[in-house]
Amino acid sequence: MSAVPRSPHRVVAVVSDGAPIFDVAVCCEVFGIDRRDLVDPWYEFRLCATRPGRVGLGGGANVDVNIRYGLRQLERAHTVIVTGTVRSADDAPERLLDGLRRAHSRGARLASICGGAYLLAAAGLLNGRQATTHWMQAADFSRRFPGIHLDPDVLYIDHGDVLTSAGTAAGIDLCLHLIRADHGAEVANEVARRMVIPPHRDGGQAQFVRLPLSPPGEDPLSAVLDWALAHLDDPIEVADLARRANLSARTFARRFRESTGTTPLQWLLSQRLRLAQQLLESGDDPIPIVARKAGFGTTANLRQHFTRATTVSPQAYRRAFRGEAEAS
DNA sequence: CCTCTGATCCGCCAAG
């Protein structure tokens, strides 16, 4: 088709002193690996530091890495991801904070992983807004930045221009969320699959990713999905869901695929399997009751799906799970 | 394991 490829979206990760090695690695893994077979062009990814050269990483690592790029990268980034620690706000060089502010006012998207929120806060980019960081630092963060409303119970918060994510592994959720926003749910799911992690996390009810301040106007889809999750035990038809969303079946299916990457029925099935697993693990209901509660109706139906997904029968799954629990 | 029925999904297209 077009001979000229679009110029790649530039992602720059700021490696601040003592940043957890994991947080930096997550950025590299998600954005740094060449995935042109998925989306062409893929992201252009660079690590930068306030001063190029040796930077010490923490988070159990205690290693030095050699960062090639400096703060000039902030001037050309479309997305800036900030890593850091509790101390980042104290040590933050004015040059860095300035660079972050300039990138923001230029229209770049700024995101933090874990303690990186301290840097965004110090730069004043979170004032008056909701934000999150590692839950263990919640109290400290709130004390230091009383003007920022900290929500320690979410994986990440997306304001569109500024995003913050919670501790450690939530950084992965954030990065996948960015990909979902840029390239759609199917691409994000595929990246997750390649990283061998579940495509979206099930923080209890927060299946659809809890976005306290998602685009105002309330996504009609998430309300319907919440409803479905609460009614897994009775039969749900796709047409019902569409009606609840006030959309035609066709448009509902389309929207659904856009934001989840799967079809309504497949999604429903995976939710039911999850519920069944949970019931088998921690409940004492006989299998037929589990089948009913998880919305499979009959035992045969449950067994068919369960075995296909896990390669073990419901009964065997429970036994294996219980056996392990007793052994320990 | 097979078969049958109805539900679901998705490309296509016309209409806004």
Add this chain to the structure above:
DNA sequence: AACTTGGCGGATCAGA
């Protein structure tokens, strides 16, 4: 002209 919507029909899939 570019984009979204929703109806149609046939291939595919789920459940009994």
